[in-house]
Amino acid sequence: MSRPSAIVLCRVATGLAVVRSLASRGIGVHAVLFAADDPLHYSRFGVKVKYYEHRNQTTEAGTLQEQDAKDALADFLFEYASRLGDHPLIIPTCDENALLLAKHRLRLSRVSRIWSTPYDHLSDIIKKDALYRIAIDHGIPVLPSLSGQDYEGVEMWTAQYSGPYLLKPTYHQANTSHLGTKNKVIATREDLLHYVKHHGVKSLVIQLFRWGGDGEIYDAYGLCNSHGQVVTIASHRRIRQCAPNLGATSYGEIPAQIPEGEDALFGITSKLLSVLTFHGIFGIEWLRDRETGQLYLIDFNARPFLSIGHLVDCGLDLPWLAYRDLMGDDLVDVDLKPRLKHRYWVDLLRDVQGFRAKAPNRPIAWDWASSLLKVSSHAYWSWRDPGPALMRLGAAARGGMGAIGKAFGKVGTADGL
Template identity: 25%
Template sequence: MNHKAVILGNNYYIGLSAIRSLGKEGVHTVAVDYSEDDRYGAASKYCSEKIIVPHYKEETEEFIQALIDYAKKQDKKPVLIPCHDTYLEVIDAHLHRIKEYYLIPQTEQGLATRVINKDTLHALATEHGVRVPETVRVKEPNFKERVEQEIKFPCLVKPFDSPSFVATFRKKIFKVHNMEELEEALEKAKSANQEVFVQRIIPGFDDHMYTFDAYLNQDSKVTHWTTCQKLRQYPINFGASVYTIQKYTPELFELGSKFLEGIQYKGFAEIEFKKDEETGEFYLIEINARITNFNHLLYKVGLNFPYITYREMIGDPLEPKAVTETTNRAFWYGYEDLLAVKDYVKTGQLKSSEVVKSLFRPKAYAIWSLSDPKPAFVFMKTRIGKLFGQRKG
């Protein structure tokens, strides 16, 4: 019996993409969730097994124990693949216990959490000579003066703990235009027990957002990588990718590999950079320490990161590979891109003709697959149900 792949979080298309990426290679995939609600990733024909476990946050100890109990029943250690930041944080906090029963690339407890926490990431980046946007912490001396003089309005109020902030406010940041709005945002964050800081906005439209997507082996060396460029995100300007292209940007390899190898990172990581439209310099914005939301695009250009992870973990690594050409292929999450386009056009940031022109590329879809259509039908059924439920309410 081969090692199974246990995928945490299948109510979002990242989990679905991980299941497909592994299932197509003949790997036995196990969809793990805390609820049947909106579990469309588990509807894939590539999902071999489905289990329900206690909630990772509300019943953390029971969740960890359920994972351990499952692994104990297997002939070989399963490979564990978290597909959401909140799952990742819990696994990272209990890494030493979990690693007794699962194969996981990361060996240093706390490192994954440090790179997804904006405060500790900022410190790590500064320590390793990577440029980050100017930041002022709320409790620093002369806070207001520094915001007005160093950061300037408009600026961003960002959380240290992004998953918790998003769960509370359904947005990644607060954008504020003056001191009054800043004080309101700080009060909102304080009321919700969210620690935040203030950061300068790096000038440039959403197409100035780039990514370095890489896998680092157990020696913390980059073995597989490519670079991408975001064209549109939702919510617009400060959201998740809805239309992204693979684009070769060699300087990102220099910046990204040096940093990740320098912090002794292992496994998959995606660094988001923003290119300053005035200076051309790249600033590190954030890191995704789990499979990215445009994983299917990476798969389509020849980098199957869930399978790369799986093969190294079972001791049979794939040959190193880098995509060092621009393939012109795009990731497209049509459902949210339609919402994004409406807002881009409404705010005058894009013309309809530009959007239409951008769509004439070979695409990697977030959910839809002709050979595996069921997840898309389950997704649409849930969305339509919610829509009618809201209207009735």
């Protein structure tokens, strides 16, 4: 008897890892692609569904408002799942798509299987300002933050908290084009007020900056069932990020080597999850204060995350467990805290880019190169599926691959990584 297919809403490395996981289990995977240059085009796994072509045709046919364009994806998924039949699973790999599925959950559930967290509740989990309020109400440490205020409100708040400050979007894909980057550090109160006066703080959270950065960001990865119960949980450490100290993981380890031990991370994560009643794969980010060891809540990824393929390589296949959960399996055979293989993971081109960024805590070239020799898990490379990595390397070569050689000595000026 054939099993229902899975529709994966793919975003680069995260989508690729989910597709590979499910395809290796014999599941028919339909990879919905949002960009013509997604390396997943070159994977040997999954049916490629070029949604970007459908979206472009729809846009050319008539002018759509931004929200209508987003909702058009729900219409597309309803029709596609209906044609597949047998209630395929739909798995998002970004915040925007997770919210879209929750918003249209009642309709999509007629033809597919999706996670059950209600839209309003999921919005409070994904959007940092609401998440922080929930955490504070339940005694979970959060760095002082501010959102939804006008200039006068920011002026009053900064009189209480001196800089530096961190500006970040309320959630990934929030409209913060004026920010120019995912996260932005502003050193002084005067500079912050100048920024707010000229740009405002729409869709932004202002947070007191606490030095942590590379090596002090820890993630709790796992799965909750439809009752909000934690099925399994694991730890991850962001040893290097791109952009350095503030961006996505470029070099990480599982399990995390936490000075206070994994139980400290798992305990505070379980406390948070106990008040959220969440269903699905999660990746919860915590910043560890170097001086006190205190963990502070940073973000809640309510869907598969960048390093999910790393976790699979270490022995915990969350996409497969999520599939089983949505199929009604009670997962009683799954360990709550499984013993995992210790592996280092790299997104090589991002790591090169981060190394070239000249961050204050950048490792020396020899230490950086030596760390790469420890790697046994990769964002894109797979001996069974080399196409995506080769495509990405080819694109980098066309843009200036000579920078990789220069990364071992004087940093060059070549672009394209």
